[in-house]
Amino acid sequence: MNWNKIDEYDNALIDVENNVQDKSSLAWKKLCEYVDIVAEEERDEFSPFEYLGRELFSQIYTLPESIAKLKNVKKIWLYGSQLKRIPPEIGKMESLEYFDPYTSYNLHWFPYEITKCKNLKDSRVSTRALYGNYKYRKPFPELTNNPVRYDGKILTCSVCEKEMDYTETNQLWISLGVGTDVLPLLVNLCSKECENKLPKPSSNYLQYPHKGGKSLKQPMNDFERWEIERAKWLKKTESEKESTNEKESTNDVESLFNINIYNDAKINFKDLPVLKLIKKIWEK
Numbered sequence: 001m002n003w004n005k006i007d008e009y010d011n012a013l014i015d016v017e018n019n020v021q022d023k024s025s026l027a028w029k030k031l032c033e034y035v036d037i038v039a040e041e042e043r044d045e046f047s048p049f050e051y052l053g054r055e056l057f058s059q060i061y062t063l064p065e066s067i068a069k070l071k072n073v074k075k076i077w078l079y080g081s082q083l084k085r086i087p088p089e090i091g092k093m094e095s096l097e098y099f100d101p102y103t104s105y106n107l108h109w110f111p112y113e114i115t116k117c118k119n120l121k122d123s124r125v126s127t128r129a130l131y132g133n134y135k136y137r138k139p140f141p142e143l144t145n146n147p148v149r150y151d152g153k154i155l156t157c158s159v160c161e162k163e164m165d166y167t168e169t170n171q172l173w174i175s176l177g178v179g180t181d182v183l184p185l186l187v188n189l190c191s192k193e194c195e196n197k198l199p200k201p202s203s204n205y206l207q208y209p210h211k212g213g214k215s216l217k218q219p220m221n222d223f224e225r226w227e228i229e230r231a232k233w234l235k236k237t238e239s240e241k242e243s244t245n246e247k248e249s250t251n252d253v254e255s256l257f258n259i260n261i262y263n264d265a266k267i268n269f270k271d272l273p274v275l276k277l278i279k280k281i282w283e284k
Contacts, residue, residue, distance in 0.1 A: 015141055015146055016141045016143070016146050016147070016148050017084060018148065018149040019149070020061040020062055020084045020085060021060070021061045021062045022059075025059060026056065027052060027056040027057070027059035027060055028059075028060070028064075030051070030052050030056055031048055031051075031052060031056075031060055031063070031064060032064050032066060034048055034051040034052065035064055035066045035067060035069065035070065036066070036069075037051075038070055038073065039066075039069040039070055039071075042071075042072045043072065043073065044072055044073060044074045044075065044095070045073065045074065045075045045076075045077065046067075046070060046073045046075070046076045046077065047076075047077040048060065048078070049077065049078075049079070049080075049081075050077075057081065057082075058082050059082070060081065060082065060083065061082055061083060061084045061085070061106075062083060062084060062085045062086070062087060063083070063086060063087055063090070064087070065087050065089045065151070066089075067087065067089050067090060067092075067093060068089035068092035068093070069092075070092075070093050071092075071093065071094055071095060072095050073093055073095060073096060074095050074096060074097045074098065074119075075096075075097065075098040075099075075100070076093075076096065076098070076099050076100060076101075077100050078100060078101040078104055079100055079101070079102050079103060079104075080102075080103045080104065081101060081104040081107070082104070082106055083101060083104050083106060083107045084106045084107065084108075085107070085109070085111075085148075086101075086107070086110055086111055086114070087111065087150070088111040088112075088113040088150075088155075088156070088158065088188075089113070090111060090113060090114050090117065091111070091113025091114060091115075091116035091117060092113075092116075093117055094117065094118070094119070095119060096117040096119060096120050097119050097120060097121060097122065098120075098121075098122045098123070098179075099114075099117075099120060099122075099123045099124075099125075099178075099179055100123065100124045101124075101125060101126075102124040102125065102126055103126055104126060104129075105126055105129045106129070107125075107126075107129065108129055108130055108131050108138070108184070109130065109131050109173075109183070109184045109185065109186055110178070110183045110184070110185055110186070111158070111185065111186055112158040112159075112174070112176075112185040112186060112187040112188075113158055114178055114183070114185070115176060115178060115185070115199075120178065120179050121179060121180075122179050122180055123178060123179025123180050123181050124180075124181075125179075125181045125183065127181055127182075130183065130184050131173070131184040131212075132173070132175050132184050132205060132206070132218060133182070133184075134182075134204055134205070134219070134221060134222060135221060135222050136221050136222075136223075137218045137219070137220075137221040139212070139213075139214055139216065139218075140173045140184065140210070140212030140213065140216060141212050141213075142211060142212050142213035142214070143171045143172065143173070143211045143212055144211050144213075147166065147169075147171050148171060148186055149166075153165055153166070155169060155188055156188070157169075157188055157189060157190035157191075157194055158186075158187045158188045158189065158194075159187070159189060159190075159194035159195075159197050159198070160190065160194050162190045164188075164190050168190060169188045169189065169190065170188075170189040170190075170195070171186060171187065171188055171189070171211075172186075172187045172189065172195070172209035172210060172211060173185070173186060173187070173209065173210055173211070173212050174187055174198060174201055174209045174210075175201050175202055175205035175206065176199060176201060176202055177202050182202045182205060187209060195209060204219055205218075205219065206218060206219070
């Protein structure tokens with residue numbers, strides 16, 4: 001594993017990408033058509049790959065806001081997609097139980113609204129691609145001067161659903177358990193009161209909502225923890241080796257010489273440090 005390349009890759013992802021989807025494309029129109037079909041037929045699974053095919057599905061980088069109509073969908077299949085974001089409207093999918101965007105390596109974060117899918121108990125996400133994940137701690141993009149933009153000029157508070165514009169919202173990152181994974185979530189907040197209502201982040205992640213940025217200090221990743229444990233092990237091993245060598249050195253000297261010869265000098269070899277012992281023998 002080339003860790004320098006990982007660092008370069010992480011730094012390249014520090015900006016939030018907006019305007020990700022060409023909504024005049026055939027792929028987008030077919031996707032919106034498919035959402036309408038799933039909603040009208042009250043299907044319990046949503047699998048756009050099967051409807052669009054590989055070529056068109058590879059041109060999809062977000063899902064339409066109309067997924068809010070998918071009230072009966074229990075399973076979402078997005079395996080191997082090129083998705084870069086999921087819209088907040090996923091929180092309206094009240095029957096959702098299983099969420100699978102596995103190997104969607106461009107999907108680095110999710111909307112906070114996904115926590116409102118109360119039936120969502122199982123997920124399969126490529127966690128190594130996520131911002132802040134414990135394996136690599138990929139840095140969170142800075143939100144202060146680089147907010148996430150949606151299509152309209154109005155957005156809603158992620159907590160109380162109050163409508164507001166971009167001058168009113170406070171966007172923050174928070175890491176929470178969703179399904180069977182801990183996901184980095186984007187929160188749009190209208191007030192400090194709503195911020196105070198956010199749940200406590202998952203353990204081993206930053207324990208407060210934040211703006212992200214390169215200077216943000218995250219908990220150690222797996223590799224850093226391994227390096228520390230390795231250093232401790234090496235230090236302990238070296239200490240034990242030195243202790244063993246010292247003991248063996250003393251025993252070797254005692255076996256080479258008849259201690260009784262030096263009784264007149266009252267030399268107690270076991271009480272002498274190794275260096276003093278060697279000097280004494282050399283002088284004799």
